[in-house]
Amino acid sequence: MMLANYIGAIALIVIGFYAMISKRDIIKIVVGMGIVDYGLNLMIVSIGFNEGGTAPIFTFGELVSGMYFVDPVPQALTLTSIVIGACVTAMALALCVRIYKEYGTLDTHEIRRLHG
Amino acid sequence: MSYNVYNVYMHFPVLAIMTLFVGAFCVTLAGKHEKVRNVIAGCAVLISFTLLALLVKPVMIDGNIITYWMGNWEPVEGYAIGIAIEVDALSLFFGLLITIAVACSCFYSYQYMKQDDARGSYFTLYLMLSGGVLGIVLSGDLFNIYVMLEVMTFAAVGLTAFRTWNPNAREAAFKYLVVGSIGSTCALLGTALVYAQCHTLNLAQISAILPGNLNPTTILAFALLFAGFGCKSFMFPFHPIAADAHGAAPSSVSVLISGVFTKTGVYGIIRVCYFLFRSMGLTSVQTMLVFIGCLSMFVCVTMALNQHDFKRLLAFHSISQIGYILTSLGLCTALGIAGGLYHAINHTLFKGLLFLTAGSVLYATGTTYLEKLGGLARKMPQTTALFLIGAFSISGIPPFNGFYSKWIIYQATFEKAAGGSIGYALVTVVCVVTSVLTLASFIKVGHSVFFGQANPELGNVKDPPLGMRVPMWILATLCVLTGLFPDLMLRYIIGPATAAVLNSVGYIDAAMGAGYAEAHLADPSLLAAPQLISIGAWQPASWLVLFVIVLLAVFLCSLLSRGNSARGLESDAKHAVFFGGERAEYSHISGGDLFWGFKHNLRGYLGFMSRVHTGVTNDYVLWGVTATAVIIAYCFVTM
Amino acid sequence: MKKNWKRDDLIVRSLADSYLPIALILGFYVILHGNISPGGGFQGGVLAASGVLLLYLGYGFRGIATALNMERMHRLEAIGAIAYVLFAMLGIFAGYNFCRNILWNSGEIGDLWSAGTISLMNYAVGFKVLTGVGFLLLLIINLLSTEPGHEHDGTIPTTELEEGGDAE
Numbered sequence: 003m004m005l006a007n008y009i010g011a012i013a014l015i016v017i018g019f020y021a022m023i024s025k026r027d028i029i030k031i032v033v034g035m036g037i038v039d040y041g042l043n044l045m046i047v048s049i050g051f052n053e054g055g056t057a058p059i060f061t062f063g064e065l066v067s068g069m070y071f072v073d074p075v076p077q078a079l080t081l082t083s084i085v086i087g088a089c090v091t092a093m094a095l096a097l098c099v100r101i102y103k104e105y106g107t108l109d110t111h112e113i114r115r116l117h118g
Numbered sequence: 119m120s121y122n123v124y125n126v127y128m129h130f131p132v133l134a135i136m137t138l139f140v141g142a143f144c145v146t147l148a149g150k151h152e153k154v155r156n157v158i159a160g161c162a163v164l165i166s167f168t169l170l171a172l173l174v175k176p177v178m179i180d181g182n183i184i185t186y187w188m189g190n191w192e193p194v195e196g197y198a199i200g201i202a203i204e205v206d207a208l209s210l211f212f213g214l215l216i217t218i219a220v221a222c223s224c225f226y227s228y229q230y231m232k233q234d235d236a237r238g239s240y241f242t243l244y245l246m247l248s249g250g251v252l253g254i255v256l257s258g259d260l261f262n263i264y265v266m267l268e269v270m271t272f273a274a275v276g277l278t279a280f281r282t283w284n285p286n287a288r289e290a291a292f293k294y295l296v297v298g299s300i301g302s303t304c305a306l307l308g309t310a311l312v313y314a315q316c317h318t319l320n321l322a323q324i325s326a327i328l329p330g331n332l333n334p335t336t337i338l339a340f341a342l343l344f345a346g347f348g349c350k351s352f353m354f355p356f357h358p359i360a361a362d363a364h365g366a367a368p369s370s371v372s373v374l375i376s377g378v379f380t381k382t383g384v385y386g387i388i389r390v391c392y393f394l395f396r397s398m399g400l401t402s403v404q405t406m407l408v409f410i411g412c413l414s415m416f417v418c419v420t421m422a423l424n425q426h427d428f429k430r431l432l433a434f435h436s437i438s439q440i441g442y443i444l445t446s447l448g449l450c451t452a453l454g455i456a457g458g459l460y461h462a463i464n465h466t467l468f469k470g471l472l473f474l475t476a477g478s479v480l481y482a483t484g485t486t487y488l489e490k491l492g493g494l495a496r497k498m499p500q501t502t503a504l505f506l507i508g509a510f511s512i513s514g515i516p517p518f519n520g521f522y523s524k525w526i527i528y529q530a531t532f533e534k535a536a537g538g539s540i541g542y543a544l545v546t547v548v549c550v551v552t553s554v555l556t557l558a559s560f561i562k563v564g565h566s567v568f569f570g571q572a573n574p575e576l577g578n579v580k581d582p583p584l585g586m587r588v589p590m591w592i593l594a595t596l597c598v599l600t601g602l603f604p605d606l607m608l609r610y611i612i613g614p615a616t617a618a619v620l621n622s623v624g625y626i627d628a629a630m631g632a633g634y635a636e637a638h639l640a641d642p643s644l645l646a647a648p649q650l651i652s653i654g655a656w657q658p659a660s661w662l663v664l665f666v667i668v669l670l671a672v673f674l675c676s677l678l679s680r681g682n683s684a685r686g687l688e689s690d691a692k693h694a695v696f697f698g699g700e701r702a703e704y705s706h707i708s709g710g711d712l713f714w715g716f717k718h719n720l721r722g723y724l725g726f727m728s729r730v731h732t733g734v735t736n737d738y739v740l741w742g743v744t745a746t747a748v749i750i751a752y753c754f755v756t757m
Numbered sequence: 758m759k760k761n762w763k764r765d766d767l768i769v770r771s772l773a774d775s776y777l778p779i780a781l782i783l784g785f786y787v788i789l790h791g792n793i794s795p796g797g798g799f800q801g802g803v804l805a806a807s808g809v810l811l812l813y814l815g816y817g818f819r820g821i822a823t824a825l826n827m828e829r830m831h832r833l834e835a836i837g838a839i840a841y842v843l844f845a846m847l848g849i850f851a852g853y854n855f856c857r858n859i860l861w862n863s864g865e866i867g868d869l870w871s872a873g874t875i876s877l878m879n880y881a882v883g884f885k886v887l888t889g890v891g892f893l894l895l896l897i898i899n900l901l902s903t904e905p906g907h908e909h910d911g912t913i914p915t916t917e918l919e920e921g922g923d924a925e
Contacts, residue, residue, distance in 0.1 A: 015303070022296065022739045031735060035299050042303060046310045059795065076313065079261055083306060085799065086268045092893065093272060094295055097279060099900060100288045110735045115286050116293075116362045117733025118424065132855045140842050143835035149828070189848065189856040 007048035014041025028101065028108050032094040039087035043080045050076030127176055128186055131205045131256045134169040134213070137162050138249035145241040152237065156228050159241040163224045163248065167217040170210065177210045178614045183628035185258070185322075193630055196638075198320030204258030206625055207614035211459065212255040212385050214611075215466045218596070219377045220248040222589040226474055227370035229585040230481055234368070236282060243280070247273035247374055254382045258629060260309050260319045260394075263386070267305060267350060271298050274379060277371040278363045290359075290366035293735050297359045300742040301349025305386075308342035311335050312394070321393065322629030325622050326638040329396035332757055340397060341753040343390045345746040351383020353444060354414040355745035357437045358731050358738050361421070364433030365486075369477025372429060376436040376473060377466035384443055384462060391447075393622045398450040402756035406749070407448025412548045415441030417727070419555045423562075423717065424728050428476045428486035431563060432469070435512065438552060439465045445545060446527045449534050456608065456616045457526030463611070464519040464600060468511035471593040475505040478582040478590070479567060488563065493572025497579045500587055502568045507594045509564060511601070513557035517662045519601035524553060562712050602662065773815025780808045788883035792872035798879045802886025809894045821895065830892045837885030844877045 014037055021034030050073035058074035098108065105113050141162025148154040176182045184205040191200025205213070224244065231237055250270030254263050275298070279291035313319055315335055316327045328336060352360035360380075364372045387407075397403045415438050422434035443465065446458035478501045479494065480486050495502040511518035514525075528546055535542035581587065600607055618625070626635040717724060784805025791797030813821055848857030860873030870876065 015307075019300075019739070019743050023736055023743060026736065028292065028735070031296055031739075035296065038299070038303050042306055042310075045307065049310055049314045057795075073317075075319070076310070079310065079313075081799070082261075082265060086265070086302075089268075089272060090295065090299060092897075093275060094292065096900075097275075097288055097292045097295065100279070101292060104285065104288060113289050113292075113735070114733030116290055116365065116430075118728040118731050129849055129855070133849075136842055136846075136855070140839055143838045146835035147832055147839075149832065187854060189858060190854045 004048055004051060007044060007051075011041045011045035011048065014038070014044065017041075026110050028098050028110060028113070029095075031110070032091060032098060035094065036087065036091055039083070039090070043083055043087070046076045046080045046083065050074070125176075127173060128184055130169040130173055131184060131203050131213075132186060132188075134166045134217075135203075135249055135253050135256060137165045137169070138245045138252060142242045142245035142249065145245065146239070150238070155237075155241050159224055159245060160228075162245055163217065163221045166248070166252065167214075167221050170213045170217050173205065173210055174214070174610075177205060178207050178610060181207070181614065181617075183624060185629045193320075193323075196630065196634065198318055198323045198630065201262060202258035202320055202322070202629060203256055204322060204625070204629055205256055206621075206628070207618035208385075208388065209255050211463070211611060211615035211618075212381055213252060215463045216248070216251050216255065216378050216381065219373055219466050219470050220251075222470060222593050223370045223373040223474070226373075226477070226586050226589040227368070229583050230370055230477055231368065233481065234281060234283075236280070240277075240280065243273045243276045244371070244374075246270075247277065247371075248378075251374075251378050251382055255385050258321050260312060260321060260324065262319075264302070264305050264309055267382070268302060270379065270382065271295075271302065271350075274363070274367075274371075274375055278367045278375075280371070281366070281368055284366055286362075287366040290362035293738060294359045294363045296735055297356060297738050297742050298349065300739065300746065301346045301356070303346075304342040304349065304746055305346030308339045308346055311339035311342065315339070320629065321389065322626045325393045325396065326626045326630065326635050328394055334754070336395070337753050337757050338750060340390065340395045340757070341750040342746070343394070344387065344753075345749050347383045347386030347390060348410070348745075348749075349383070349742065350386065351380045351440055351444070352437050353383070353410050353440065354417060355741040356738075357414065357418055357421075357434070358733075358741075360437055361430050361433040362733075364436065364473075365427055365430040369429065369473050369480060372433070372473045372477075373470040376433065377470045380436065380440050381462060381466065384440065384447070384458075387444070388447060388619060392619050393625065396622065397757070398448075400757060402752070404448050404450050406752060408445050408542075408545055411441045411443070411445030411448055412545055413441070414438065414444065415552045416548055419552045419559065420720075420724065421727055421731065422559050423555065423713070424724055426488050428479065428488060428491075428563065428567060429473070431488075431559065432472050432476055435472075435556060435559065436465070436469050438556065439469065439512065441552075442524070442527055442549065445549070446530060449530050449542075451530055451534065452616055452620065453526060453533060454530035455619050456612050457523055457530050459615050459619075460526060460604075460607065460612050461520075461523035463607075464511065464523045464597075467593055467597050467600065468508045468518075468520060471504060471508040471590060471597060472512065474586070474590045474593065475501050475508060478504075478586060481582050481586070482579045483576050488566040491567045491573060491576070492570045493568075494576070494579060495568040496572065497576070498568075498581045500581045501590075504587075504590045504594050505564065505568060507597055509560040511597045513560055514553050515557070517598070517601050517665060519597050522601055522604045524549070558713060558716075565712055770815040773811045777808050777811045777815075780811060781805050784808075784887065785883075788880060788887075789869060791879040791883070792876050793867060793869070798882030798884075799886050802883045803890050805883075805887045806890035806894060809891045809898075813894075813898055818898070821898065825891070825895065827892065827895050827899075830888050830895065834885055834888040834892060837881050837888060841878055841881035841885065844874055844881055847874055 018034045018036070018038030018041060021037060022031050025031055025034065052070060052072045055070050055072040058071040058077070101113060102108055107113065141158055144158045144162075145155050148158060173184070177184065184203075186203040186205075188201040188203070193199065224241075227240070227244070231240055234240070247270055250266045250273060253266035254270065257263050257266060275291045275295045278294055279287045281287045309319070312324060312328070315331070315333075316324050318324060318327070349356045360375070364376055367375060391398045391403060391407070418434045418438040418441065422431050422438065425431035425434060439461065443458045443461050446454045446461060448454070476486060478498070479491065482498060482501075483491060483494070485491065507518065511520040514520040516522075528549055531542050531546040531549060535546065623635040626638075627633065784801045784803075784807075787794075787796040787801030787804060788798055789801075791801065809821070809825065812824060816824075845856045847859055848855055851857065851859040853859065856878075858872070858874045860877075863873055864871035872879075
């Protein structure tokens with residue numbers, strides 16, 4: 003069950019990197035960055051998962067011996083990572099808007115004033 | 119826990135970080151009042167520096183390690199459940215050099231940023247960047263390091279895109295963000311895998327559990343963390359973004375990106391290799407680090423020879439010097455680590471100085487394009503002097519600081535070669551050749567910017583105002599002082615930091631309680647106390663005397679020949695008959711022509727390098743991903 | 758979006774009117790109950806900040822410009838962040854470490870007020886995210902408004918801030 007998650011996460015990361023490497027449109031590069039992020043989040047959440055575990059919320063009176071949680075720390079990490087990913091995307095898109103205004107194109111092969 | 123009045127200095131590290139962040143938000147509150155903004159930013163960086171400087175005595179000299187649990191969440195049953203701030207001599211060493219650079223650059227930017235139109239958020243981003251960097255080096259928690267890495271990257275990207283009138287700024291920032299995200303991804307994935315193995319994020323506890331547990335997951339985690347931090351230090355395949363970002367950012371920010379930002383990568387690599395995985399004992403990891411260091415060193419210095427932009431050239435040199443640091447740290451000897459750390463502090467100082475002089479040239483003339491500048495020495499004497507100090511330091515000319523650290527690095531590589539591994543002799547050769555090329559490159563810069571014939575278009579150029587010169591002089595003084603008193607530096611600053619690098623047992627015990635390391639470490643090797651023997655130590659005082667004598671001689675010669683120098687040739691009427699009436703023409707010998715023969719002979723290589731750095735984002739991403747894949751494959755094959 | 762899209766459409770405006778309080782109440786609910794239920798400052802703040810978008814949908818640029826002041830919002834965000842650090846510093850003032858919960862034994866477990874300083878810090882985070890995300894949305898809307906083909910009455914001053922300021 004978890005193996006599928008890990009394979010999926012790795013696949014997402016690879017797809018994201020593929021998009022970043024091969025797509026010439028900078029918006030698509032940003033989309034690729036987003037896909038890498040999702041793969042990463044899936045990976046981290048899967049690491050903390052326990053088969054049959056309950057939500058890691060301390061609620062009174064429901065504690066039975068033998069009960070266990072899923073690991074809350076990776077979930078916290080994932081939340082942070084999601085927030086950071088959203089910020090990266092927002093920032094990259096803002097830069098894309100500025101670049102489009104300046105260069106009149108979104109093609110990476112034309113956005114290369116800095117080279118050599 | 120009981121009500122316990124700690125030693126008051128326990129709170130200093132967290133306060134030093136928080137001062138910067140609170141300063142950042144207070145700057146926002148100040149709104150349109152520029153003076154208030156400046157005062158807040160200045161106070162924040164000064165307080166932060168003072169707090170860290172006060173820690174020198176307890177941490178560096180007395181050898182304490184400060185462990186500070188956020189919210190008093192101390193370890194329970196040998197598990198670190200809280201978030202720690204852990205400051206040993208290594209952290210403090212990086213913290214100090216960061217705050218020095220940040221303070222100098224901050225005071226410089228008061229005047230310097232007056233040319234920009236959107237100054238409102240400059241100091242917010244600036245202080246966020248500084249706070250993020252400081253957070254990385256003082257933190258004792260792997261995930262916090264990642265978060266701070268991201269805060270720092272965002273602020274740096276924002277500052278790179280800051281100059282609205284610089285047409286390249288947005289492009290550079292975008293490339294930086296995209297390629298930097300590879301590094302962040304690797305670091306986070308590595309962190310997650312480490313958590314999966316150790317069920318903790320505390321650096322000290324990981325360093326106790328992880329070493330000796332080499333299974334596929336930890337090897338993958340090691341490779342990913344290494345690549346992640348390597349990306350942040352702009353090591354070899356990640357270097358083009360550094361050049362773009364440094365060139366486009368305001369100079370005061372370039373100081374931070376080159377002198378401070380890259381150091382976090384170096385710090386991360388030290389923590390990962392020497393502490394978390396304790397993998398530096400493996401020959402394969404040493405070879406990898408040294409190989410990457412040498413590649414960065416050589417490739418970037420040859421790229422610098424090709425450049426026509428002052429700041430872009432400095433950027434490539436910056437990565438080349440990072441190569442020195444990585445190489446030296448990869449040797450895994452006490453001497454090598456000392457040389458690497460010494461070069462790290464020197465790199466921050468002289469690179470900061472050089473970027474600030476480049477900023478002054480930009481401030482005065484409006485351009486950093488080498489072919490458009492020339493003969494500024496007469497008009498900007500102080501800037502020229504400062505540039506020379508920086509250039510001498512980076513090229514390793516005694517008695518400036520670069521010489522001593524490079525000397526230690528040569529020694530360390532040679533020692534390694536003498537100890538049996540002959541391949542390291544080649545490393546020494548690469549180091550020396552790079553140093554020579556660095557000097558050549560700075561002769562070119564000096565010639566085309568400060569000496570040579572003056573460009574008549576640059577009429578009323580003069581030295582920058584006092585507010586910009588003072589921070590530069592501070593950095594220059596530090597450059598000279600750290601070169602003149604290497605023994606003091608070694609004893610009080612570098613020595614403790616080197617000892618801390620090799621003393622991971624003390625680091626673990628300070629956080630988790632005494633005896634924890636011994637109980638949990640599988641393989642207690644690599645625990646030997648460091649022996650700091652400085653073979654062939656040099657006498658800076660005698661060098662200084664020689665230097666002063668030579669300087670006096672040059673000065674005297676120029677005084678004696680003042681009468682019949684070529685200076686008055688154009689204006690003197692009595693020579694006019696020999697010119698047949700035409701005016702002397704302005705013909706600039708550009709820096710590119712200075713090494714024409716050399717470059718012509720190497721045109722195959724240099725042209726190839728120039729063509730390979732295409733400037734296309736996809737290519738740089740491809741390099742980064744390939745490098746990560748190669749590192750992972752290498753680790754799996756050899757570890 | 759179509760060029761001739763009518764902004765003061767009655768249906769859109771009424772729906773925005775009715776959803777706006779719901780969004781705000783849900784947001785504040787999640788912020789307040791951060792210590793006893795899933796969610797917390799960040800999630801609640803984002804929910805509440807969606808009110809800015811509803812306002813934009815219902816009333817367009819003019820409505821936003823009369824209702825919200827970007828400069829003030831930006832400053833409030835900074836105040837939220839400073840408040841967070843100050844609540845965390847209470848620990849130091851009380852003689853413990855940074856972030857220490859010094860009001861930890863107040864209230865019954867499961868009550869709304871049972872987490873002491875943690876609650877206060879959570880509210881500060883919620884406030885900061887509410888204003889920060891709201892400011893970000895305003896910036897994006899402002900950016901769109903300069904595109905051709907959209908109405909723009911110029912009442913929102915073009916901000917001098919880079920987008921990077923909000924990315925923490």
